[in-house]
Amino acid sequence: MNDKLSREEVLHVAELAKIKVTEEEIEKFQVELKKILNDVEKINDVKGYDDDILIAPWSRKTTLREDKEEEMLQPKVVIETAPRHSGNYIEVPVVISEGVSA
Amino acid sequence: MRYLNKDIKTIHELLKNKTIKPIDLVNEAIERIENSTQNAYITLNKEEARKKAIELEGKEVDNILFGLPIAVKDNIITKDLLTTCGSHMLDNFIPIYDATIVEKIKDKNMIIIGKTNMDEFAMGSSSRTSYFGAPRNPWNEEKISGGSSGGSASTIANRDVLFALGSDTGGSIRQPASYTGIVGMKPTYGRISRYGLVAFASSLDQIGPMTKNVYENALLLNAIVGEDEKDLTSARKPEEDFTRYIGKEINGMKIAVPNYLMSDIVSSEIKDSIKETIEMLKKEGAIVEYVDVKYLENAVTLYQIIAMGEASSNLARFDGIRFGHSCENPKDVEELYYETRREGFGDEVKRRIMVGSYLLSGENAKDYYNKALSIRDDMKKEFENTFKNYDLIIGPTTTTTAYNITDPMDDPLKSFMDDVLVIPVNMAGLPGLNIPVGFDKNHMPIGMQIIGNAFEEAKIYQLASFIENKLNLELNPNGGEE
Numbered sequence: 001m002n003d004k005l006s007r008e009e010v011l012h013v014a015e016l017a018k019i020k021v022t023e024e025e026i027e028k029f030q031v032e033l034k035k036i037l038n039d040v041e042k043i044n045d046v047k048g049y050d051d052d053i054l055i056a057p058w059s060r061k062t063t064l065r066e067d068k069e070e071e072m073l074q075p076k077v078v079i080e081t082a083p084r085h086s087g088n089y090i091e092v093p094v095v096i097s098e099g100v101s102a
Numbered sequence: 103m104r105y106l107n108k109d110i111k112t113i114h115e116l117l118k119n120k121t122i123k124p125i126d127l128v129n130e131a132i133e134r135i136e137n138s139t140q141n142a143y144i145t146l147n148k149e150e151a152r153k154k155a156i157e158l159e160g161k162e163v164d165n166i167l168f169g170l171p172i173a174v175k176d177n178i179i180t181k182d183l184l185t186t187c188g189s190h191m192l193d194n195f196i197p198i199y200d201a202t203i204v205e206k207i208k209d210k211n212m213i214i215i216g217k218t219n220m221d222e223f224a225m226g227s228s229s230r231t232s233y234f235g236a237p238r239n240p241w242n243e244e245k246i247s248g249g250s251s252g253g254s255a256s257t258i259a260n261r262d263v264l265f266a267l268g269s270d271t272g273g274s275i276r277q278p279a280s281y282t283g284i285v286g287m288k289p290t291y292g293r294i295s296r297y298g299l300v301a302f303a304s305s306l307d308q309i310g311p312m313t314k315n316v317y318e319n320a321l322l323l324n325a326i327v328g329e330d331e332k333d334l335t336s337a338r339k340p341e342e343d344f345t346r347y348i349g350k351e352i353n354g355m356k357i358a359v360p361n362y363l364m365s366d367i368v369s370s371e372i373k374d375s376i377k378e379t380i381e382m383l384k385k386e387g388a389i390v391e392y393v394d395v396k397y398l399e400n401a402v403t404l405y406q407i408i409a410m411g412e413a414s415s416n417l418a419r420f421d422g423i424r425f426g427h428s429c430e431n432p433k434d435v436e437e438l439y440y441e442t443r444r445e446g447f448g449d450e451v452k453r454r455i456m457v458g459s460y461l462l463s464g465e466n467a468k469d470y471y472n473k474a475l476s477i478r479d480d481m482k483k484e485f486e487n488t489f490k491n492y493d494l495i496i497g498p499t500t501t502t503t504a505y506n507i508t509d510p511m512d513d514p515l516k517s518f519m520d521d522v523l524v525i526p527v528n529m530a531g532l533p534g535l536n537i538p539v540g541f542d543k544n545h546m547p548i549g550m551q552i553i554g555n556a557f558e559e560a561k562i563y564q565l566a567s568f569i570e571n572k573l574n575l576e577l578n579p580n581g582g583e584e
Contacts, residue, residue: 016459018418036515053476058337093434093435094434
């Protein structure tokens with residue numbers, strides 16, 4: 001097994017995770033991520049299990065909540081937790097720039 | 103005068119007959135914590151704790167936890183009190199509501215003394231990934247206190263407070279409890295509401311009590327369990343008193359020791375200590391047998407896939423928009439995400455999110471994640487089969503005792519291997535507890551893990567209290583001077 005991911009592979013997983021990586025970090029992650037991924041390959045050595053899966057050890061049936069009035073968080077309190085906000089809105093930078101067609 | 107090194111019944115009596123007031127306990131705890139070098143806390147709730155203690159003076163001491171300070175791990179959200187998860191990402195985050203468990207301890211009139219140090223987002227096994235520096239082990243300050251609930255373990259071992267809350271995704275309560283010589287319980291998955299516990303791996307996470315002895319542990323568990331309509335994975339179970347079997351004999355109790363837990367991955371000092379305890383239990387009438395439990399050796403691999411996969415999804419919420427850290431002057435929304443997450447997360451968290459995202463992407467989901475879920479199911483069945491013939495399972499909690507804070511952190515697999523013996527319990531959703539059973543040659547604590555069938559915490563406490571009583575170890579690291 002390789003002991004290093006390629007530069008492109010690191011950039012690909014960083015993109016999946018939406019994390020910017022610096023040049024220095026790319027080199028470090030090439031080795032570290034590969035080490036973990038090589039270890040994960042051990043899953044292919046496990047034998048003898050059946051196809052049933054377990055997602056969570058315990059969950060109960062979805063039930064509807066009782067229909068009753070209760071105090072909710074006030075919008076102002078929630079909005080003010082956001083790093084950038086104005087009035088009753090959370091501010092975000094440009095999502096779609098001018099001139100870009102859908 | 104020192105009170106917080108005494109047992110709960112003594113303190114409760116003193117509060118009841120008004121020899122002491124809650125403020126005396128709060129002041130004692132604050133003084134100890136402020137003068138300590140343990141770095142067990144990220145935030146000390148000084149003023150609010152004092153205010154609450156004074157308020158309580160007008161109230162009747164109506165339950166055994168009344169007026170007692172409690173330390174809360176910093177991934178459990180507390181209204182109006184900084185909650186950082188040990189991360190730069192949340193180092194300015196003041197929650198606007200309480201976790202369900204926090205409401206419960208407030209209902210008992212317990213007093214939150216502070217938020218304890220931890221590995222960043224609970225990812226790590228030594229609390230050294232904390233943005234706020236590692237907490238120290240009261241038995242030897244050069245040593246780690248384990249992780250991820252290292253701060254909670256440290257403050258309990260140091261006898262700063264009687265009660266602390268931790269969380270356990272792959273051993274994060276039991277492993278630090280073992281390294282610091284305290285009692286730590288990871289209850290059955292579903293016992294305690296996770297509403298307000300910042301999610302790491304939702305199908306593994308569980309909150310639990312950390313205390314200096316078994317009785318106090320069971321008392322705190324009594325107060326924090328229960329179904330919660332805000333958490334669909336919380337279980338509806340009849341009310342029970344978890345202290346009810348404490349003090350009972352163990353004659354005839356059937357106990358299994360999985361061979362893997364006593365294999366060569368465990369240091370011989372620890373194995374010897376566990377074997378001595380096993381001999382004692384046999385002498386006292388328990389039936390202890392070595393058994394094979396399949397798939398235990400695959401637990402770390404399952405954890406890497408399932409925990410990192412779930413983490414990558416859970417931590418997608420940290421986007422710089424709604425709360426927490428946000429980068430300066432992003433030119434567009436993409437840069438806001440990428441740069442905020444680069445600045446806000448530490449290396450361990452970045453690695454886990456990246457690997458998790460990769461393992462869940464495209465065909466990988468089938469090749470890795472689905473396979474892991476299948477093996478996880480078989481592991482749970484193996485445990486179920488074992489519990490058909492045995493009341494409890496025991497083994498060591500850790501493969502070594504606490505190591506040095508300055509040991510290298512350059513092996514990305516190390517933090518997983520530290521938890522090799524404790525992860526299976528999370529995979530199967532079972533309850534597990536650490537009980538101290540001895541010391542190594544440097545007088546660092548050795549812990550034994552007791553695993554029960556689902557929702558059988560009371561039985562675990564029965565055996566744990568029996569061992570505690572029989573061994574009667576000096577478990578206060580400040581022992582002689584107090």
